[in-house]
Amino acid sequence: MVILLEMVKVKSASVRVLHWVIFFSTVSLVLTGLYIADPYWFSGTGEAYQTFVMAKIRLMHFLSAIALDVAFLIRLYIAFFSIFHADWREMLPFSENLREAWNSFGFYWTLKGEQKDHRWIDPFDGITFHLLHLVLLLQLFTGFALYVSGIELSPGLTGIWARTLHIATDWTLVLFGGLPGVRQMHHFTLWLVVSGAFLHIYHQIWKTIKLQRADISAIINGYKLMAVKREK
Amino acid sequence: MSEVKDHTTFLTNIDRREFMGLCAQISVVLGLGNEMVPKIAEALEAAARKPSIIWLHFQECTGDSEAFLRTTSPSVAELVLDILSIDYHETIMAASGDLAEELLTKTMKENKGKYLVVCEGAIPLATPPGPSGLKGGYLTIGNKTGIEIAQEVCRDAAAVICVGNCASYGGVQAQYPNPTGAVGVSEALGIKTINIPACPHNPVNSIATIVNFLLLGSLPPTDRFGRPLFAYQERIHDQCTRRSHFDAGQFVTEWGSEEAKKGFCLYKMGCKGPQTYNNCNKARYNDHTGWPIGAGHGCVGCSEPKFWDTMSPFYKRLEGIEIPFGGVEATADKVGLALTGAAVVGAAVHAAYTFGKKKEHDERIIDREKKEGK
Ligand code: SF4
Ligand code: SF4
Numbered sequence: 001m002v003i004l005l006e007m008v009k010v011k012s013a014s015v016r017v018l019h020w021v022i023f024f025s026t027v028s029l030v031l032t033g034l035y036i037a038d039p040y041w042f043s044g045t046g047e048a049y050q051t052f053v054m055a056k057i058r059l060m061h062f063l064s065a066i067a068l069d070v071a072f073l074i075r076l077y078i079a080f081f082s083i084f085h086a087d088w089r090e091m092l093p094f095s096e097n098l099r100e101a102w103n104s105f106g107f108y109w110t111l112k113g114e115q116k117d118h119r120w121i122d123p124f125d126g127i128t129f130h131l132l133h134l135v136l137l138l139q140l141f142t143g144f145a146l147y148v149s150g151i152e153l154s155p156g157l158t159g160i161w162a163r164t165l166h167i168a169t170d171w172t173l174v175l176f177g178g179l180p181g182v183r184q185m186h187h188f189t190l191w192l193v194v195s196g197a198f199l200h201i202y203h204q205i206w207k208t209i210k211l212q213r214a215d216i217s218a219i220i221n222g223y224k225l226m227a228v229k230r231e232k
Numbered sequence: 233m234s235e236v237k238d239h240t241t242f243l244t245n246i247d248r249r250e251f252m253g254l255c256a257q258i259s260v261v262l263g264l265g266n267e268m269v270p271k272i273a274e275a276l277e278a279a280a281r282k283p284s285i286i287w288l289h290f291q292e293c294t295g296d297s298e299a300f301l302r303t304t305s306p307s308v309a310e311l312v313l314d315i316l317s318i319d320y321h322e323t324i325m326a327a328s329g330d331l332a333e334e335l336l337t338k339t340m341k342e343n344k345g346k347y348l349v350v351c352e353g354a355i356p357l358a359t360p361p362g363p364s365g366l367k368g369g370y371l372t373i374g375n376k377t378g379i380e381i382a383q384e385v386c387r388d389a390a391a392v393i394c395v396g397n398c399a400s401y402g403g404v405q406a407q408y409p410n411p412t413g414a415v416g417v418s419e420a421l422g423i424k425t426i427n428i429p430a431c432p433h434n435p436v437n438s439i440a441t442i443v444n445f446l447l448l449g450s451l452p453p454t455d456r457f458g459r460p461l462f463a464y465q466e467r468i469h470d471q472c473t474r475r476s477h478f479d480a481g482q483f484v485t486e487w488g489s490e491e492a493k494k495g496f497c498l499y500k501m502g503c504k505g506p507q508t509y510n511n512c513n514k515a516r517y518n519d520h521t522g523w524p525i526g527a528g529h530g531c532v533g534c535s536e537p538k539f540w541d542t543m544s545p546f547y548k549r550l551e552g553i554e555i556p557f558g559g560v561e562a563t564a565d566k567v568g569l570a571l572t573g574a575a576v577v578g579a580a581v582h583a584a585y586t587f588g589k590k591k592e593h594d595e596r597i598i599d600r601e602k603k604e605g606k
Contacts, residue, residue, distance in 0.1 A: 037551050039500065044481035053481030109582070112592045149506075150470055153461075170456075179507040180533070180542040183550045184564050191568025195575040202579040210586065 005225040010119055010218050012084035018075045019219050025068040026136075026193065032061040033190055062147065069140055072133075090121040091130045097123040108206075115211065117227045128203075132196045135189060142176070142186040145169035149179055254439075261440045261515055262452075262462050275446040283446070284339055284347040286385055287321035290378045291371055291405050291414055292353025296396040297323050299432040299517075316442065319347075322373075333374055340388060348442065349389040351399040354406055355379050355420040358413030370412040379420055391451055392417060392425040395438050397534055400427035400458070407540035418458060426451050427458040429510075431534035436515045437463045457537055459509065468505035468531045471513045474498065492528060502547040503530030510535040 035041055035057050044051035079088040090097070100116070104124035107113055116122075121129065148165035151158065176185045207215045218224040255272040259265070264272075287297070301324070318324075319339040320332070327335050339347060355378045356370035371378035386392050394417050397403040405414040418425040428438045441460055444452045452460040469475065477483070478497040485491065485500055497503070508531050512523040525531055533543035545553065554561040 038549060039481055039483060042481070043483060044477075046480075048476040048480040048482060051480035051482070053479075055479035057481075108586070111586060111589055150467060152466055152470075178536060178538070178542055180504070180536075180550055180553075183507065184553070184555055187551055188564040188568055191564075191571055194568075195572040198572065199575050199579065202583075206583065206586070210591070 003227045005213075006228045007214075007223045008119060008226050009222050010224050011222045012078075012082060013222065014078060015075070015082075015084075016219055016222055018071045018078070021071040022068055022075070022136075025064040025071070026197065028064040029061060029068065030190060030194060032057050032064065033187075036061060037187055065140075065143055065147075068136070072136065072140070085120060087120055090123070090126040091133075093127050093130060097126060100124070101127045111210075117213070119226055125203075128196075128200065132193075132200065135192045135196055139186065139189045139193060141169050142172050142182050142189065145172045145182050146179070146186060257436060257520070258440045258443050261436050261511070262444060271447065272443055275443060283317070283390065283442075284343040285316050285318045285320075285350055285442075286336065286339060286347055286389075287318055287350045288352065288381065288385060289322050289373075290351065290353030290355050290382070290399065290417075291412070292396065292398050292403075294323055294352070295432040296352045296399075297321070300395070300435045300438065336385070340385065344388045346390050347388075348445070349386050349392045350438070351382070351386075351392060351394045351417045351425070352396055353378075354398040354402045354414035355382055355417060356405070356412035356414045357420060358411070360412075368413075382417060382421055386417075386421055386423065391445065392421075392423065393438060393441060394418065394425045394427045394429075394458075395433045397429040397431050397433075397539065400425075400429040401537040403431070404540050406538070425458055426454065426460060428463070429457075429459065429535040429537075430512070434463075434512070434515045434517060436520075437511070455509070459535070463511040463515070464509045464535065466509065466511065468508045468510055468512060468525070471511070472497075472505055472525055473513060474525060495528075498525065498528075498530040500549060501530050502545065502549055502552075504533035504536075504539075504543045504546070504550075505531040507543065507550075508533040508536055508539075 036054070039054060042053065044053040078086075079091065080086055093101075100123040103113070104115065104122065107115055108124075144165050148162055148169060151162040151165075153159050153162050153166075172182050172185070173179065176182045204215050204219075207213070208217075213225045215224055252269065252273060255269045255276065256266075258272055259268050262268075289297075320336050322332070325332065325335070355368065357368050357379060358370065359365055359367050360369045366372070366377060368377040368379040373381060376384075394400045398405065398414075399417050401416040402410075402414045402419075405412060406416075416425075416427070417423075418427070426441055428434075428441065430437075437460070440462065441452060444450075444460075444462075452462055454460050455464060457464075469478070472478070474495060474497045477495065478499055482494075482496045483491065483500045484496045484498055487501070499506075503525070505525065512531075513525070516523045516526075530546065532546045533539040536543065551565055552563055554563055
């Protein structure tokens with residue numbers, strides 16, 4: 001089969017920027033998170049009043065978490081109200097999406113049959129992104145539940161912030177059995193994020209090589225290739 | 233303090249200075265200012281014959297009574313006995329047998345709706361095997377089961393105060409697999425109790441709760457586990473004397489090491505201070521001289537519900553603790569790493585298989601052209 005490919009714009013600049021904000025903050029969160037869980041890499045030297053190894057790493061963890069969460073929320077907004085392309089439908093596991101995603105999964109292992117060219121997120125990606133987002137969301141809620149446990153319910157702004165977080169995250173304490181359970185869930189979910197991110201990266205590289213549609217360039221310069229003409 | 237009237241004449245064995253010291257301590261624990269100290273003194277003194285307190289023992293080790301009687305200067309114990317009118321306390325009262333039972337009934341009748349019940353110990357609800365088949369029969373006192381006694385005595389109480397983790401949430405006897413079906417008093421009776429958990433509880437907190445009741449006629453506000461906020465709204469980790477070493481990244485990694493001598497943070501030795509709400513460092517034990525982390529031992533989370541199940545082993549960080557994963561016990565790290573390993577192996581197998589294979593419908597690309605999208 002002979003095909004004609006054409007470069008089309010598939011991702012707006014804001015979506016690309018947000019993707020990389022999420023990527024780098026996730027890397028930072030995983031590294032700092034592993035240190036906080038088990039601080040064995042290095043320890044502070046000198047007097048305690050002038051050494052802040054753990055304090056700085058925790059600060060980095062919190063700042064990265066805020067960056068990720070804000071990027072996440074903006075991305076959520078864009079999914080519905082983008083002026084370029086609102087893509088929330090593609091991330092939902094509707095029945096048709098599910099069927100096509102299942103077909104793609106089969107194709108990835110057998111290379112049999114034809115793959116439709118999708119300009120926007122294809123159904124398999126859509127559903128896996130959806131799952132990865134749910135994992136990140138779980139990390140967000142358990143993370144804030146741990147964070148707010150150290151904030152006193154004082155009057156004033158701090159208290160309002162703490163109360164808001166309590167309202168948003170206290171269900172995790174009930175669900176996972178108090179702070180120790182939430183702590184372990186937060187740590188376990190880290191591995192879900194790591195393995196999920198790994199599979200995502202592998203999948204995109206594989207697609208780029210095997211399907212010849214420049215999928216990776218979509219998240220860098222916003223363009224990917226699409227078949228416009230197919231001839232026998 | 234000159235305006236304080238001297239009501240202490242009836243306190244034969246206590247000098248005024250010690251008494252005011254206790255009042256000041258209670259004021260600190262309750263988060264009140266200096267100006268409240270005389271008020272506390274007045275409330276304690278005016279309460280000379282009230283409220284009547286009934287102290288019940290269930291499944292426990294009497295550690296909380298010991299703590300209540302022994303801490304601070306001995307005069308405080310006397311003060312508490314003289315002023316709070318503890319009418320029934322199985323360990324310390326002189327009466328025994330029928331006389332004791334009479335005393336209990338009498339106290340309950342005379343102070344109906346006004347007396348305070350202090351509970352120590354968990355209440356077993358399971359039925360022991362054997363012919364008796366008595367529900368809650370693992371604990372009987374004077375031919376009554378623990379749950380019967382609790383129901384009877386707590387019915388007409390003004391308030392029920394649980395001291396220690398056992399009365400509050402079941403404690404060690406409620407640990408998995410919990411053979412006697414032990415639960416805390418609140419759960420056993422389905423009522424709201426004020427809980428002063430810890431192992432043992434710090435008597436300053438229970439006295440402060442009672443003082444709060446005497447001063448304001450109401451019980452202090454609590455968190456969702458029934459713990460008064462004045463003592464349980466801050467984590468151990470946030471008031472810890474070793475916190476600066478935590479923030480510095482300086483940790484003890486071996487007992488008796490140089491780091492341990494320097495007083496480094498016990499996080500890596502399994503300290504559960506970051507998961508535990510209590511005021512140990514502020515109130516302290518043993519005449520307010522020391523507390524576990526000060527003495528070099530990590531917090532075990534003794535003021536948290538189910539701490540025997542969720543915080544143990546006590547000398548391991550939570551990451552090292554095994555949790556059930558569908559039948560197998562493994563640490564979160566092991567399962568997570570196995571998962572990540574499986575992902576990597578899966579990807580490698582996939583790559584090896586698919587990169588050596590041709591697509592069924594192979595494409596030949598004849599041209600690429602760039603066009604602005606949208
Ligand atoms: S010793 Fe425990 S409570 Fe104290 S700072 Fe270290 S981890 Fe926190
Ligand atoms: S430091 Fe922790 S384990 Fe020790 S008494 Fe206080 S709450 Fe209990």
